[in-house]
Amino acid sequence: MKLPDETQTCQNWNVLSLANLAGTGNQKKGNELRKRTFSISRAKDMPGGSPRRRSAYDPAMLSSSSSFARQLLRWYDRSRRDLPWRIDPAVGGEPNPYHVLVSETMLQQTQVATVIPYFQRFLARFPTVADLAAADEQEVLRHWQGLGYYSRARNLRAAARMIVHEFGGHMPTEPEELLQLPGVGRYTAGAVASIAFGRRAPILDGNVQRVLCRLDAIASDPRDRQTQQRLWQRAEEILPRRRVGDFNSALMELGALVCTPRNPQCLLCPVRDHCEAFASGLQEKIPAPKAAKPTPLVRRQTYCVRRADGQWLLEQRPSTGRWAGMWQFVTIAAEDPLDASAARAPAQSAAPLPIRVRRIHPMGIVTHSLTHRRYEFQVFRCEAAATGILADNCPRRWTTLERLDDFPLPKPHLRIAQMLRDQPE
DNA sequence: AAGTCGGGGGG
DNA sequence: CCCCCAGACTT
Numbered sequence: 001m002k003l004p005d006e007t008q009t010c011q012n013w014n015v016l017s018l019a020n021l022a023g024t025g026n027q028k029k030g031n032e033l034r035k036r037t038f039s040i041s042r043a044k045d046m047p048g049g050s051p052r053r054r055s056a057y058d059p060a061m062l063s064s065s066s067s068f069a070r071q072l073l074r075w076y077d078r079s080r081r082d083l084p085w086r087i088d089p090a091v092g093g094e095p096n097p098y099h100v101l102v103s104e105t106m107l108q109q110t111q112v113a114t115v116i117p118y119f120q121r122f123l124a125r126f127p128t129v130a131d132l133a134a135a136d137e138q139e140v141l142r143h144w145q146g147l148g149y150y151s152r153a154r155n156l157r158a159a160a161r162m163i164v165h166e167f168g169g170h171m172p173t174e175p176e177e178l179l180q181l182p183g184v185g186r187y188t189a190g191a192v193a194s195i196a197f198g199r200r201a202p203i204l205d206g207n208v209q210r211v212l213c214r215l216d217a218i219a220s221d222p223r224d225r226q227t228q229q230r231l232w233q234r235a236e237e238i239l240p241r242r243r244v245g246d247f248n249s250a251l252m253e254l255g256a257l258v259c260t261p262r263n264p265q266c267l268l269c270p271v272r273d274h275c276e277a278f279a280s281g282l283q284e285k286i287p288a289p290k291a292a293k294p295t296p297l298v299r300r301q302t303y304c305v306r307r308a309d310g311q312w313l314l315e316q317r318p319s320t321g322r323w324a325g326m327w328q329f330v331t332i333a334a335e336d337p338l339d340a341s342a343a344r345a346p347a348q349s350a351a352p353l354p355i356r357v358r359r360i361h362p363m364g365i366v367t368h369s370l371t372h373r374r375y376e377f378q379v380f381r382c383e384a385a386a387t388g389i390l391a392d393n394c395p396r397r398w399t400t401l402e403r404l405d406d407f408p409l410p411k412p413h414l415r416i417a418q419m420l421r422d423q424p425e
Numbered sequence: 426a427a428g429t430c431g432g433g434g435g436g
Numbered sequence: 437c438c439c440c441c442a443g444a445c446t447t
Contacts, residue, residue: 103442104442104443105443106442107441107442107443108441108442108443108444109440109441109442109443109444110441110442110443111440111441111442112441112442114441115442149443149444151444151445152443152444155444155445182444182445183443183444183445184444185443185444185445186443186444187442187443187444188442188443188444191442203442205441205442205443206440206441206442206443207441207442208442248442249442251442252442253442255442256441256442261439261440261441262439262440289438289439289440290439290440292438292439
């Protein structure tokens with residue numbers, strides 16, 4: 001995509017540049033940011049890029065200063081989805097900054113359709129930032145249960161507490177302030193600042209990366225550092241002077257609805273005349289797919305231990321690592337491959353169970369796939385022996401199936417709980 | 426720069 | 437089965 005000359009050599013915009021934050025490895029260095037004059041280099045001077053080719057589509061289209069933004073915003077006004085964290089355009093007004101923060105956090109690495117019901121439930125329970133700040137962490141986790149990446153939930157609660165205790169209960173409005181909040185990185189800071197407060201801050205998420213790579217026909221891996229730097233710079237260059245939040249939202253909306261990873265709908269694209277990938281027929285090849293890595297299989301044995309009064313034993317996971325602080329049925333490593341002997345003598349070749357049990361009964365296999373691992377839970381039902389729990393430091397609780405909702409459980413253990421309901425005895 | 430952290434959508 | 441998704445954080 002070509003830019004109008006006016007924006008190629010930008011004159012002292014005095015915008016806040018976050019470029020020096022890119023990949024420092026410590027986002028909290030954002031404290032050191034100062035406002036400074038920002039100048040934009042031409043694309044051919046950008047690192048990692050070849051001089052830009054002229055496409056057959058570019059010249060006259062972009063002679064006006066914001067043809068791209070106007071076309072994109074016009075499309076957005078017509079086609080945008082009615083999402084619960086967006087203000088109804090018919091009503092107008094400003095988005096609720098707290099709603100924007102919650103939605104942007106939930107949307108990290110998560111598709112819109114998945115987030116919507118979680119967002120509704122979360123806001124019903126924690127209507128204001130003060131409500132969230134005052135909430136118990138376990139209850140916040142319960143409302144995040146099933147959404148994944150649970151550190152987001154704990155960080156969001158910590159961010160709410162910081163807003164209440166250090167920002168006087170008001171959401172910070174500037175990107176460098178937002179960056180101080182736990183769980184808020186460069187993307188989320190820019191999204192909240194632009195969408196909730198109209199600040200002229202760029203964003204770069206997976207959608208925008210793809211859109212910009214295609215517009216500029218950038219064939220290099222969008223994940224490598226130099227390309228990232230180049231894309232952030234482009235995301236800033238193309239910002240219009242007004243409606244920045246809508247413009248940023250529109251870029252993402254375009255990536256989600258039209259400029260999709262596969263089978264992009266170029267004929268429906270409002271800005272295809274600006275797209276170098278479309279001009280050269282490369283839209284299906286950009287960006288290059290990520291190289292897949294093998295995902296190791298992790299075997300576990302899970303014991304659903306029932307007490308004489310019918311309650312089941314849960315244990316709490318450590319406060320760090322996967323599913324941190326969440327609860328599960330008693331689970332131990334199962335190093336050996338699954339075979340018939342495991343069902344006869346389940347705990348023999350693995351770590352010892354923390355409780356004496358009897359009448360061990362196999363219930364089935366639950367599989368669960370994550371980005372880097374595949375889990376296989378071999379599930380057993382058993383009865384607690386009279387001698388009870390063996391001593392160690394892991395927190396444990398007895399609970400009924402009805403009260404299981406009081407505990408945040410990882411997805412595979414939610415499925416195990418359903419097995420218990422479906423297979424009484 | 427590479428790993429970790431969940432779970433699901435959609436081809 | 438696969439890659440990807442309104443990323444942040446740690447090492």
